[in-house]
Structure formats: C-alpha cells, structure tokens
Amino acid sequence: MIKTDDVTLTNFQWPTGYYNDGIEVGLGQSDKLDFGYLVSEVPASAAGTYTTNKFQAAPTKLTKNTINQAHQLQAVVMNSACANSCTGQQGEQNALTEQQLMAQKLGIDANLVGVASTGLIGAQLPMAKITAGIKQLSPHHDDNVTKAVLTTDKKPKHACVQLQMGGKTVTITGFAKGSGMIHPKMATMLGFVTTDAAIDGNLLQQTLSQTVDTTFNQITVDGDTSTNDMLVVMANGMAGAPKLTSTDDADFSTFEQGLHLVLQELAKQIAADGEGATKLVECNVKGAFNELEGQEVAKAIVGSNLVKAAIFGQDPNWGRIISTIGMTNAHVDINHVDIEVNGIKMVKDSLGLPFDEQAAHDSMGASKVVIDVDLHVGDATGQAWGCDLTYNYVKINASYHT
Template sequence: MIETKDITLTSFQWPAGYYNDGIEMGIGQSDKLDFGYLVSEVPASAAGTYTTNKFQAAPTKLTKNMINQDHQLQAMVVNSAIANSCTGEQGEDNALTEQQLLSEKLGIDAHLVGVASTGLIGAQLPMDKVIAGIKQLSPHHEDNVTKAVLTTDKHSKQACVQLEMSGKTVTITGFAKGSGMIHPKMATMLGFVTTDAAIDGKLLQATLSENVDTTFNQITVDGDTSTNDMVVVMANGMAGAPKLTSKEDADFSSFQAGLHLVLQELAKQIAADGEGATKLVECNVNGAFSDLEGQEVAKAIVGSNLVKSAIFGQDPNWGRIISTVGMTNAHVDIAHVDIEINGIKMVQDSLALPFDEQMASDSMGANKVVIDVNLHVGSATGQAWGCDLTYNYVKINASYHT
C-alpha cells in the first residue's frame, strides 16, 4: 500500500491556474446544475483511465483518444442527466461538436478539450441546450462543476491535499460523481483530479493507472460496470516546483502519496453514497498470498449481496463472509481464517468464537462497518470499500428511467 501518513486532507481549494463553472441547462427533468466545464489556464499534462464496458460511450472514447495522443489537456466539458452512450454516429458527432465549440470559446486547440457525460443510456443530447450552455459558461473559482456532474448522488465528492515539493506548495484537488452502477474495472463513475504540480504526461499516466487499481477499482456498490465513465488527471505545473520526469525523482514519492490519498478519499465517498446506502463498509484483508489476491478477497466481501444485506440488517452473520472468501480464486488455508467485525473477533482458525451478538449488532448500526479478515497464507494485504444493500436501492433503480 502507498504510505500516506505524512499527508493529510485539507479543505477544498483549486490548485493554481484552474477555473470552472456549473450551470442549470434543463438537460434532465430535475432542477439542478447539469452542465459545466473545468479549465486550466495553460495546457496541462494529462492521464486517464476508462471503463472496460464494451459499450463505451462517445465522450469516453473521444477523451481517451485525445489524452492518448500526447497526454495533454486543457479543458473538460461535462454534463449529467444524459450519458450519450449507445447513441451511434449522432452521439459521436455531438461529442465532437461539444469539443469544437468549447475549443473555439477558449481559443485553444480542439485536441486539448475532453468531454464527459453521465446519466441515462440511449438518449441523445439536446444539442440546442448544450450549445446555449457552452455560450453561458464563464470563469469562476467556486465548486459548481463538482455539482454539475451529479445524478442520483446525494452530494458532491471532493478531496484536497497540499504538500511541499522542492520548497513549493503543491495542491492536488479532486472531485467525483458516482452512486449506482459502481463496480469499476476502470472506471464506473466520473472522477477529475487537478494539480499544479509539473509531471511528465507518460509518468502521470503510469502513476494514475497504478493508484486507480488500489482505490477506485476497489469499490463496489452493485456489481454493475457503466458504459461511460473515467478518471482524468490534469497537471499544469503552475506551482513552480521542478517537473517530475522519473519515479526516482526526490519529490515523486510525495506526489504519488498525495494523489493516492485524493483518489482513495473520493473512492470511499462514492462507496458511502451508494444508491440507498446507509453506511460505508470497509474490508481489510491480511495474510494474503499476494496483494492482488488480497484485493480480490476484499472486493468480493464488500460486493457480496448477502454480506451487504446482513450489514443493512445489523446481523453479525460471519458465515456470509467466510463463504464469500471461499468463492474467490485466492489461496486460502481453510483451517486458519480469522474474521472480525468492528474489532469484535468472531472466527479464529475457521471456527466460531463466543461473542456478544447484541454488542456486535449494535456496533453495525454505525455509519461505517469494518470487516477484518486474515487468510494466514502470506504477508500481502488488500482493501476495498462498499456499502449496505437497502430497500431504497431497489426503489431508486426500479424507477430510474420513468
């Protein structure tokens, strides 16, 4: 795991050289911010990770192609309510139109503009509203763009850290949306990270991909991977710190730790805000054969509908946890598995221990439930986050379209 103990979260603020806007264009049916942009004053190094769903949405494909050209971006245009996914050539043309119109508005090359959409699959964007919206966007330094990407989310997800790099204060700030269709294989939400650090684009890509695997890819709400979403990082270098070009650079470890903490915090906020959820579930696996196997077991546990339902009902039924462990492909010593819930040890060497069931049940009423599992087959670890499964999840998704 990335060591982040010397870096702590701070109050939300944009790094040097970024501005944004979020407005209400009536793209969806509710009265909320639904359209916006995020802009760097100068071209920025850029990296991204993208959904592995075969039906990748038009804006996702476009942004991926732009970043892969030379790992640079300067602006993102975003909307909620409509995903522009499974929309054919018209959807692709609409994404290109958004890109071109924003590039003209900002006076920058079109290849420096990315596009992101989220919402209902299969519907075309109302381009009259999109065109009018791009004209209305103006530079602000509040956080409206973080709200303009929300769908069924109860609130925006934000995270910020500051750290010293060669005597300069560097800020890394991220925001995300995501509440349902959360089971990243990368990624099943929208996530945007801005920083005024200077870093080579290919190094930024490698760093993002590595850290996504242990943050966003380790959350699950409902096991469904969306068609749209992505995580994009922009680094404009305006803090004035020397440019990072190698993992051996003196400041690289600090930068990576800061980025990891922002990604992890956003991931946890998404898990906690799962559709209908009442609590965050964290699973820590120790004694795994490898880190990949530790991650597999942790994510399987927080993703089990039986485990999620038990947590909603405050039922300390550890049998659902151990059976999930046994369903994975990980190495397991079936005679030596230990399980705790909220620090209450329930299983040792795969056998039940006496514990106060009422106390355990009461502890599961907290906003966060922590499951610890020791596999005793190695020294590797894994961590994942999810949420409980409630009646309200079914209610929200039974009427999402109508």
C-alpha cells in the same frame, strides 16, 4: 484526519491556474446544475483511465483518444442527465461537436478539450441546449462544477491535499460523482483531479494507472460497470515546483502519496454514497498469498449481496463472509481463517467464537462497518470499500428511467 505518511487531507481549494463553472441548462427533469466545465489557464499534462465495459460511451472514447495523442488537456466539458452512450454515429458526432465548440469558446486547439457525460443510456445529447450552455459558461473559482455532474448522488465528493515539493506548495484537488452502477474496472462514475504540480504526461499516466488499482478499482456498490466510467488528471505546473520526469526524482514519492490519498478518499466517498446506502463498508485483508488476491478477497466481501444485506440489517452473520471468501480464486487455508467485524472477533481458525451478538448488532448500526480478515497464507494485504444493500436501492433503480 486521514494521513498517508506525511500527506494529510485539507480543506477543498483549487490548485493555482484553474477555474470552473456549473450551470443548469435543462438536461434533466428537475431544476439542478447539469452542465459545466473545468479549465486550466495553460495546457496541462493529462492522464486518464476508462471503463472496461465493451459499450464504451462516445465522450469516453473521444476523451481517451484525445489524451492518448500527447497526454495533454486544458479543459473538460461535462454534463449529467444524458450519458450519450449507445447513441451510434450521431452520438459520436455530438461529442465531437461539443469538443469543438468548447475549444472555439476558449480559443484553444480541440485536442486540448476532454468531454464527459453521465446519466441515462441511449438518449442523444440535446445539442441546442448544449450549444447554448457552452455560451453561458464563465470563469468561477467556486465548486459548482462538482455539483453539475451529480445524478442520484446525495452530495458532491471532493478531496484536497497540499504538499511541499522543491520548496513550493503544490495542491492536488479532485472531485467525483458516483452512486449506482459502481464496479469500476479501471462506475456510473466520473472523476476529475487537478494539480499545479509539473509532471511528464507519460509518467502521470503510469502513476495514475497504478494508483487506480488500489483505490477506485477497489470500490463496489452494485457490481455493475458503467459505459461512461472515466477518471482524468490534469497537471499544469503552475505551482513552480521542479518537473517530475522519473520515479527516481526526489519529490516523486511525495506526489504519488498525495495522488493516492485524494483518489482513495474520493473512492470511499463514492462507496458511502451508494444508491440507498446507509453505511460505508470497509474490508481489510491481511495474510494473503499476494496483493492481487488480497484485493480480490476484500472486494468480493464488500460486493457480496448477502454480506451487504446482513450489514443493512445489522446481522453479525459471519457465515456470509467466510462463504464469500471460499468462492474467490484466492489461496485459502480452510482451517485458518480469522474474521472480525468492528473489532469484535467472530472467527478464529475458521471456527466461530462466542461473542456478544447484541453488542455486535449495535456496533453495525454505525455509519461505517469494518470487516477484518486474516487468511494466514502469506504476507500480502488488500483493502476495498462498499456499502450496505437497502430497500431504497431497489426503489431507486426500479424507476430510474421514469
């Protein structure tokens, strides 16, 4: 179990007042769920973070603009196989049409509907299939929607916590997709979080933006930022707990911890499921000059192709780690850097230590490899997650289009 103070992950379940569906409408080349929706029974406070790629996809732009109007949503319609990115005015119209059709189906205002797409860049949405799919969607309380957004993912990613707020049980549940083109700066990544907590929309946006910096923004698979990255949170208040309106509210820190844990767990699951990956790589940095530099160093290490390849080959080559540290803009005392891999001390004061290389090699065969770095220039920390670089990553991406 993973704990953040008093908050613990629990089994997957939807918060009060949400339903979903995931179906197959033939958007891709194989028989799989590829279209779905996520709906709250009532309008919910909403917040989002979005890709920093200059070529922002039509559905991403539409959802961002929709949420920013009043920080409210009631539904999100989503698909895989087609990103609806770099599709010009027709792509923008298709996203808008999809939003309007979903609003009509649910009998709600179009400004309460978000749109999310992932898949191949450059292809127009097949609107006949999208229109037919919207008609087929029906309320369910299973997890099929978590499967409908997958592309090269090996499995769905989801996380859930339950909290006590104002004497009520509040649930926060999230799911995400992401396997390649993962280097969020907010990957191809889509994330959706639902909660029955009540929180002011602007406060939810502020909390989400801050939490993303230490969770989703600290993962990398291949250093590429997608045109469609998006994370959306909906809070419908149906648990009956008092509404959060300020960071000074008694239950705010509890909610913040719960949201952080859900996002962190989803981020780690995405990193572990990187295209072709066999290992989750975690880097923990301490002794950094400030938190930004701690995060920078940690993400640089898990993002280094040389480090990732060494981990795949179970090669305890600490030289690749220390050279990556030296390429960052962080403050570094070049005479006092310490490095451990899976608890095996390899470097002290920037000099190599004698260690059992066979034992280190064997330890790197585990499904998780942990790199610990002490920079000895301050009191700040940083953490990031990535995966190893394997032959299969090249194989998958050499033929992704075909």
